[in-house]
Amino acid sequence: MRLTSRSLxxxxxALFAVFFVVPMIWLFLAPTKSDGALVTSNPxxxxxxxxxxxxxxxxxxxxxxxxxxxxxxxxLYAGSATAIVLATAVPAGYGLAFGTFRGRKLVLTVTxxxxxxxxxxxxxxxxxxxxxxxxxxxxxxxxxxxxxxPFGVYIAYIYYSTSMPRDVLDAARIDGxxxxxxxxxxxxxxxxxxxxxxxxFSFVADWNNFFLPFAVLAKSTxxxxxxxxxxxxxxxxSFNPAAGGGGQSVNIFRxxxxxxxxxxxxxxxxxxxxxxxxxxxxxxxxxxxx
Amino acid sequence: xxxxxxxxxxxxxxxxxxxxGAAWRGLPFVLPYLPFLILFGILPAIYALSLAxxxxxxxxxxxxxxxKTANDYRFGPAFEHVFLYTSVWLISLIVFVVGLxxxxxxxxxxxxxxxxxxxxxxGALAGAASVLVWLFMLDPAVSPARFLLEHxxxxxxxxxxxxxxxxxxxxxxxxxxxxxxxWIVVLYGALNTIPPDLEEAARIDGxxxxxxxxxxxxxxxxxxxxxxxxxxFATGTQLFVEPQLVNQASLGFVPDTWSANQxxxxxxxxxxxxxxxxxxxxxxxxxxxxxAVLIVTRTGLFRKED
Numbered sequence: 369m370r371l372t373s374r375s376l377x378x379x380x381x382a383l384f385a386v387f388f389v390v391p392m393i394w395l396f397l398a399p400t401k402s403d404g405a406l407v408t409s410n411p412x413x414x415x416x417x418x419x420x421x422x423x424x425x426x427x428x429x430x431x432x433x434x435x436x437x438x439x440x441x442x443x444l445y446a447g448s449a450t451a452i453v454l455a456t457a458v459p460a461g462y463g464l465a466f467g468t469f470r471g472r473k474l475v476l477t478v479t480x481x482x483x484x485x486x487x488x489x490x491x492x493x494x495x496x497x498x499x500x501x502x503x504x505x506x507x508x509x510x511x512x513x514x515x516x517x518p519f520g521v522y523i524a525y526i527y528y529s530t531s532m533p534r535d536v537l538d539a540a541r542i543d544g545x546x547x548x549x550x551x552x553x554x555x556x557x558x559x560x561x562x563x564x565x566x567x568x569f570s571f572v573a574d575w576n577n578f579f580l581p582f583a584v585l586a587k588s589t590x591x592x593x594x595x596x597x598x599x600x601x602x603x604x605x606s607f608n609p610a611a612g613g614g615g616q617s618v619n620i621f622r623x624x625x626x627x628x629x630x631x632x633x634x635x636x637x638x639x640x641x642x643x644x645x646x647x648x649x650x651x652x653x654x655x656x657x658x
Numbered sequence: 659x660x661x662x663x664x665x666x667x668x669x670x671x672x673x674x675x676x677x678x679g680a681a682w683r684g685l686p687f688v689l690p691y692l693p694f695l696i697l698f699g700i701l702p703a704i705y706a707l708s709l710a711x712x713x714x715x716x717x718x719x720x721x722x723x724x725x726k727t728a729n730d731y732r733f734g735p736a737f738e739h740v741f742l743y744t745s746v747w748l749i750s751l752i753v754f755v756v757g758l759x760x761x762x763x764x765x766x767x768x769x770x771x772x773x774x775x776x777x778x779x780x781g782a783l784a785g786a787a788s789v790l791v792w793l794f795m796l797d798p799a800v801s802p803a804r805f806l807l808e809h810x811x812x813x814x815x816x817x818x819x820x821x822x823x824x825x826x827x828x829x830x831x832x833x834x835x836x837x838x839x840x841w842i843v844v845l846y847g848a849l850n851t852i853p854p855d856l857e858e859a860a861r862i863d864g865x866x867x868x869x870x871x872x873x874x875x876x877x878x879x880x881x882x883x884x885x886x887x888x889x890x891f892a893t894g895t896q897l898f899v900e901p902q903l904v905n906q907a908s909l910g911f912v913p914d915t916w917s918a919n920q921x922x923x924x925x926x927x928x929x930x931x932x933x934x935x936x937x938x939x940x941x942x943x944x945x946x947x948x949x950a951v952l953i954v955t956r957t958g959l960f961r962k963e964d
Contacts, residue, residue, distance in 0.1 A: 373867075374765075377761050377764070377765075378769075380758075380761065381758065381761060381762070381769075381770075381773050384754070384758060384773075384777065385773055385776045385777065387835070388776055388777050388779065388780055388835065388838075388839065389776050389779065390802055390803075391780070391791050391792070391794075391795050391802075391835070392779055392780065392783075392791075394791075394794065394795070394802050395791055395794070398794070398800075406799075406800045407799050407800055411800070411801070411802035411804075412802065452694075455690065456690045456691040456694060457691060459687040459688070459690065459691070460687060460688045460690070460691035462684075462687050463684035463685065463686070463687030463688040464684070464688060466683075466684055467683050467684015467685060467687065467688065468680040468681070468683045468684060469680075469681060469682050469683055469684050469685035469688075470681050472684065472688075475688060475692070475695070477954075478695065478699065478700065479695065479699075480950075480954055480960055481947070481950045481951065481954065482695070482699040482700075482950075484889065484892075484949070484950035484953050484954065485892065485943075485946040485947060485949070485950045486889075486892050486893040486895075486896045486946050488893075488896040488898055488919060489892075489896050489939070489942050489943050489945075489946035489947075490698070490699070490702055490703065490943070491898075491919075492706070492919070492922050492923065492926065492935060492936075492938075492939035492942075493702035493703055493705060493706035493936070493939055493943065494698060494702045495926065496702070496705060496706055496709060496926070496932055496935070496936055496939075497697075497701060497702045497705045497706075499932070500705070512694070512697070512698065513698045515694055516694035516695065516697070516698035516699060518695070518699065521691060547683075547684075547686065547687075548686075551687065572782075572784075575785075576784040576785035576787075577785065578785050578786050578898070578899045578902075579898045579899060579919075582902075583923065583927075594785045594786040594787070595786070597786045597787060597790060598786050598902070598903055598906055601786075601790060601793075601903060601906055601907055602906050602907075606797070606799070606816075607793060607797075607816070607907040607908075622794065622800060625790060626790075626794065629783075629787045629790045629791060632787050633782050633783055633787055636782045637782060640782065
C-alpha cells in the first residue's frame with residue numbers, strides 16, 4: 369500500500385516532467401531536420417548538424433540580416449533599460465528603507481500597487497500617453513517605459529530593510545560619513561545579491577515583453593526579437609498558407625522558425641547563468657519570507 | 659553597552675542636526691526613480707482615465723465611451739473569452755501547482771530538486787517564443803503528440819487543433835507551461851518555512867502524509883495560494899500575445915479582437931478611436947488595480963513594517 373502511493377506520486381511527478389520537457393526537446397531537435405523530415409521522421413530523431421547551419425543561413429538571409437538586427441535591438445532595449453533600472457532602483461530601495469522623508473509611504477504604496485498590477489494593463493495607457501507626446505516609433509518609447517521597474521525597487525527595499533542593520537548606518541553617519549558616502553561605501557557593496565536579482569528579473573521581463581514594443585514601434589527594423597518572431601511566423605507557409613509564395617522565396621519554414629525561437633532564448637539563459645546563485649538563494653531563502 | 663552610550667553622548671549634536679533633516683532624509687536616493695514612477699506608472703493611468711471620459715475634442719461625456727464600447731458586438735465575446743481562459747488557467751494553477759508542490763515537499767530528495775528544475779525550464783520561454791513552441795505542438799503534421807491530437811481531440815489539421823472552442827484551454831495550457839514552474843518554486847519555498855517540528859509532531863500523533871499535506875501544510879501556505887490566485891486572475895484578464903499570434907498564424911480565422919486587450923488595441927490602431935480604446939483599457943486597468951489592492955490589503959504578504 370505504502371509502496372503504491374509512493375510510486376503513484378512518482379508517476380504523477382514524472383508525467384508532468386514529460387509535459388514540461390518534451391516541447392523543449394522537440395524544439396532543440398527540430399532545426400536538425402528539413403521541413404519534410406519534420407513531418408515524416410520520428411519527432412525525437414536527430415537529423416544532422418548540416419541542417420542547423422542551413423536553417424541559420426536561411427534565417428540570416430531573411431530581409432538582409434533582419435534577424436541579427438532584432439537580436440541586437442532586444443539587447444539594446446533590455447540592456448539599457450536594465451542598466452537604468454539598476455541605477456535607479458537600488459538607491460530608491462535604499463532611500464525607501466532608511467529614509468524618513470515626507471511622502472515615503474505614498475511612494476512605497478504606489479510602487480507596490482503598480483508592481484503587482486499586470487504590466488500589460490498599463491501598455492495601452494502608456495501608448496496613448498506617448499502618442500499624445502508624438503513619441504510613437506521612437507526607440508525611447510520602448511526603453512524608457514522598460515526602465516520603470518517597480519519590482520526592482522521593491523526587491524532592493526525589502527533587502528535593505530530586512531538584512532541591513534540600521535545600527536551600521538547610524539554608526540557610519542556618526543563617524544561623519546555623509547549620506548552619499550554611507551550609501552556608496554556601506555550599502556552598495558552589500559547589495560550584490562540584489563543587483564543579481566534585479567538584473568535577472570528586469571532583463572528577462574524586458575526581453576520577453578511583446579505587447580509594448582508591438583504597440584509603440586512602427587518599423588520592422590526597430591522590432592525586438594519577440595515581435596520579430598511574430599513577423600517570421602507570418603512568413604512561414606506551414607502556418608500561414610497565404611505566405612506560401614513568400615515562404616518559398618524567403619526560405620522560412622518550420623525548422624528555421626524553431627531555430628529562430630531557440631536562439632531568441634539564449635540571452636535569457638546567459639543572464640540566468642550569471643545571476644543563478646543569487647537567484648536560487650533569493651527564491652528559496654529570503655525571497656519567500658512572509 | 660558602554661561604547662554605545664559613549665557614542666550616544668558624542669552624537670548629541672549630530673542627533674539634533676539629523677532631526678532637522680528628517681523630512682528630507684533619503685529623498686535624494688529616491689529622486690532618480692520618481693520620474694519613471696510618475697511618467698510610466700501614474701500618468702498613463704490618469705491620462706487613460708481622462709481620455710475615457712471625454713470625446714476626441716476633449717469634451718466631457720461621462721460614461722458614454724464605456725457604454726458605447728460595452729455595447730460593441732466584440733466586447734461581450736472578448737471578455738467572455740478572457741474570463742473563460744482565466745478560469746481554466748486559475749483552476750489548473752491552483753490544483754496542479756499546489757498539488758505538485760505538496761507532492762514534491764512530502765519527500766525531499768535529489769529527484770525532487772531535479773523535478774523542480776525541469777518544471778522551471780520553460781519559464782525561459784515566456785512571450786512570443788512560448789506561443790510558437792505550442793503552435794508546433796498543436797500542428798498535427800509535426801507534433802510529437804500527434805497521436806493525442808488525432809485520436810483524443812480528433813484534430814488532423816492545424817486549423818482543427820486551434821478551433822475557437824479549444825482556444826481558452828490552449829492558452830491556459832501555454833500559460834501553465836511557462837508559469838507553473840516558477841510558482842512551484844515559490845510555493846515549495848513557502849512550504850520550507852514551516853517548522854519541521856510541527857510536521858514531526860503531527861507524524862508522532864499518527865498523521866499520514868496525506869493528512870499532513872492537507873491539514874497542516876496547505877493551511878500554512880494559504881496566503882501564498884491567495885496571492886498566486888489573485889495575481890494570475892489579474893494577469894489572465896490582460897491576455898494579448900497568445901491570441902495575437904494565433905490570429906497571425908490562422909490567417910484571421912481567429913479574430914484579432916479575441917481578447918479584451920486586443921479589442922482595445924484594435925480600437926486605437928485600426929480605428930483611431932483613442933477615447934473608446936481608453937475606456938476598454940480603463941476597464942482592464944480597474945481589474946488589475948482591484949486585484950493589486952486586494953493582494954496588498956488582504957493576503958498580508960506585503961506588510962513588512964506598517
